Amino acid sequence: xxxxxxxxxxxxxxxxxxxxxxxxxxxxxxxxxxxxxxxxxxxxxxxxxxxxxxxxxxxxxxxxxxxxxxxxxxxxxxxxxxxxxxxxxxxxxxxxxxxxxxxxxxxxxxxxxxxxxxxxxxxxxxxxxxxxxxxxxxxxxxxxxxxxxxxxxxxx
Numbered sequence: 001x002x003x004x005x006x007x008x009x010x011x012x013x014x015x016x017x018x019x020x021x022x023x024x025x026x027x028x029x030x031x032x033x034x035x036x037x038x039x040x041x042x043x044x045x046x047x048x049x050x051x052x053x054x055x056x057x058x059x060x061x062x063x064x065x066x067x068x069x070x071x072x073x074x075x076x077x078x079x080x081x082x083x084x085x086x087x088x089x090x091x092x093x094x095x096x097x098x099x100x101x102x103x104x105x106x107x108x109x110x111x112x113x114x115x116x117x118x119x120x121x122x123x124x125x126x127x128x129x130x131x132x133x134x135x136x137x138x139x140x141x142x143x144x145x146x147x148x149x150x151x152x153x154x155x156x
Contacts, residue, residue, distance in 0.1 A: 008117030026080035028155035
């Protein structure tokens with residue numbers, strides 16, 4: 001099994017402009033246990049640590065009887081610019097990064113990028129084109145919800 005910290009072939013990127021300063025956007029993003037407010041069908045909790053580097057997080061997405069458990073570790077926090085995580089679960093594996101770039105007018109560009117490992121062989125070749133559009137659309141939707149919550153002051 002590949003090292004989860006190495007990039008996989010399933011690459012997903014989404015970005016959004018948030019009408020809030022980078023410090024506030026970053027703080028809202030790393031309020032881990034509130035990510036379920038903007039990640040659809042997902043509950044998030046800390047399973048180890050204080051939310052800083054080395055902390056472990058569990059995100060459980062449930063749609064009807066289908067449940068996906070994502071386990072990740074916080075590897076880098078560089079406030080207010082960057083968060084790096086490693087997904088190390090049985091299904092979701094690979095590194096991810098969220099970057100905040102301050103813009104004029106107190107706005108922030110948020111870019112999320114994930115590099116998931118896909119199953120080997122034919123299954124991986126078939127899965128990639130099927131998963132990628134859904135993952136990208138889902139990530140864009142989640143980021144739009146995140147932006148609205150930050151801009152409204154609902155998230156820190």
